[in-house]
Amino acid sequence: MTLFPDTVNAVLHESILGRAAKKGIVEINCVQIRDYTENKQNQVDDYPYGGGWGCVMMAQPLKSCLENIMSTAKGLRSRVIYLTPQGQPYTQETAKRLQRDYDHLVLVCGHYEGVDERFIEACVDEELSLGDFVLTGGEIAAMAVADSVCRLVPGVLADEQCYTGESHWDGLLEYPQDTRPEVWEGRSVPEVLLQGDHSRVETWRRRQQLARTRARRPDLFAKLALTDPADRKLLQEMEKEAGRMKLDREVTYRQAQEEDLPEILRIVDEARVSLRRHNVDQWQGEYPSEEIFRTDMARGECFVVCHGGEIAAFFVLSTAEEESYAGITDGKWTEGPAYCVLHRAAVAAAYRGSGMSAQMLRCVERQCRAYGLRCIRTDTHKKNKAMQVLLRETGYRYRGNLLIASEPGHDTARQAYEKLLKDRT
């Protein structure tokens, strides 16, 4: 049910769904709501009671349109769905349920400010949202629902495997895929895919699915109940490898460049996930943002720590006065020395447990000396035990507590640490 049946028809009768409709496997009808008005001007909307901006679609044309549709669907398991940003978020699970439980879906597309609430109360079985954003009309959402449900109808795709292995089918994202040529712009297809060993390919793909989901969608990963022993074994292997990274190449550091930014942000994301897992309310919002790192770089205060050629960690060491540090309580900073502040630092997940964190702090000290300074100050969340242990083990001293200004809306209480470097003889 839409005010734009031609647009929706054109899209839903293209390609795979168009062919399925021609074969009679699915039937898609786009019905013009305006055809069911009972006023001379074919008006479908009117001003909202109580005033306010925009117009609301009237209940009568919607109800008449729906009744006409339902008169053609006797004996079918029908479901009337209103697409709205106020509905339940639409997911692959919803698509599966709709395909499994119903033979007839009526998708109601609102427009303007939406539809008369009484129509929803009286006639709608379910409200679905395409996501937490607002579209001008329900058509795009209805097309997304129709497309994703119809492709699950047996016969629409060539094989069930076309959709059962895809992202979101069993809570995982799909593995990466490559096609010809074997080498493109210097990038090769992973070796394992070229050897014709199907069992190795399957294992590699499953591992990629697990690794991708964990890295990109920790929210989905946290919900997984992996019962298959083969999956559990893969996960164990992944954990072990992460911890097994040996620092067998030279560790160096240099000023970060623009092209290092994606890797820095990737490491930030990994750190975010790890902090969340340890229940530490640090880096759980926008901070530290790309913009902040750009400013750090422009000031020449952002550094990457490299193992061989690979970025393994980063840190930001600033010589600018940190205002929030003046408000230290329950203790005090050492009086006198000019200091630099270790603001943002993280080690890539692959390097956790390898000793890279201590190496990174050594680079911090070298940079502090390069600034001509002998005092490093930093802060960490009171629940960030790993960081506290690392700081203490590397000679930092707890100096008191403070409140930082950079993460409003989150727990801003921090422990303050300081290290005074010895003059070299």
Ligand SMILES: C[S@@+](CC[C@H](N)C(=O)[O-])C[C@H]1O[C@@H](n2cnc3c(N)ncnc32)[C@H](O)[C@@H]1O
């Ligand atoms: C501008 S929106 C109305 C938004 C409504 N005033 C509100 O704030 O909830 C117009 C129509 O677009 C559709 N629409 C907008 N965003 C949507 C979303 N995220 N998911 C599904 N439908 C949406 C709905 O059918 C809605 O009636």
